[in-house]
Amino acid sequence: MSQxxxxxxxxxxxxxxxxxxxxLVPIPCLGCAIxxxxxxxxxxxxxxxxxxxxxxxxxxxxxGAGAIAGVITGVVGGIFGMIASAIQFAFLGGAEVLAxxxxxxxxxxxxxxxxxxxxxxEAATIGAVLGAGAICCVAGxxxxxxxxxxxxxxxxxxxxx
Numbered sequence: 001m002s003q004x005x006x007x008x009x010x011x012x013x014x015x016x017x018x019x020x021x022x023x024l025v026p027i028p029c030l031g032c033a034i035x036x037x038x039x040x041x042x043x044x045x046x047x048x049x050x051x052x053x054x055x056x057x058x059x060x061x062x063x064g065a066g067a068i069a070g071v072i073t074g075v076v077g078g079i080f081g082m083i084a085s086a087i088q089f090a091f092l093g094g095a096e097v098l099a100x101x102x103x104x105x106x107x108x109x110x111x112x113x114x115x116x117x118x119x120x121x122e123a124a125t126i127g128a129v130l131g132a133g134a135i136c137c138v139a140g141x142x143x144x145x146x147x148x149x150x151x152x153x154x155x156x157x158x159x160x161x
Contacts, residue, residue, distance in 0.1 A: 004052035005065040005152075009072025012045025012148075016077035020084045038077060042144040045069040046151025050159070059157040066152020067145045074144025078137030 016038050023034040046066025053061055 002065070002068055005049045005068025006072065007052060008045045008049035008065070008069035009076075009148075011048060012041050012069055012073030013076030015041045015044075016073055017080040020077060020080040024084055024087060039143070039147060041077075042070050042073055042147035043151035045073040045144075046148030046153075047155040049148070050152040050155035053152075053156060057156040057159060059153040062156020063149040063153035066155075067149040069152065070144040070146070070148020071141055073148065074137075074141035077144070078134075078140050081140070082134065082137060 019034050019037050019041065023031055046062075046069050049065035049069035050057065050062035053065055
């Protein structure tokens with residue numbers, strides 16, 4: 001089960017890495033399409049893991065292999081997503097935009113006990129982007145495991161012999 005999940009996860013990870021890098025192209029609505037394609041890649045990696053399982057397959061074995069494939073795909077996708085976010089932030093001048101926040105927003109941030117000064121400086125803001133990306137990465141890995149397990153279970157159940 002783990003061999004099939006590992007191989008499928010690496011294939012899925014490569015696909016998601018390419019999708020994350022394609023997401024750097026500044027085309028309107030491309031990010032939404034990439035998000036949907038990444039979710040489909042999670043399911044596809046799980047189904048591929050179910051396909052690579054030796055026969056006879058069961059839905060439980062497919063779910064296990066699919067979950068492994070989903071986790072690996074999610075980890076690789078999360079890493080490349082954080083890198084892509086940092087690149088976008090750095091090249092699109094995110095630090096300058098955040099430094100120009102109106103006084104109402106900075107007052108609101110202070111009320112929430114967030115120091116607006118943390119938004120100044122390129123290194124601080126890229127670090128914040130990477131930190132937020134890491135939090136999203138964990139949620140993405142959980143989602144990838146669930147979708148991979150679903151893809152693996154469905155494929156293994158349909159192809160059980």
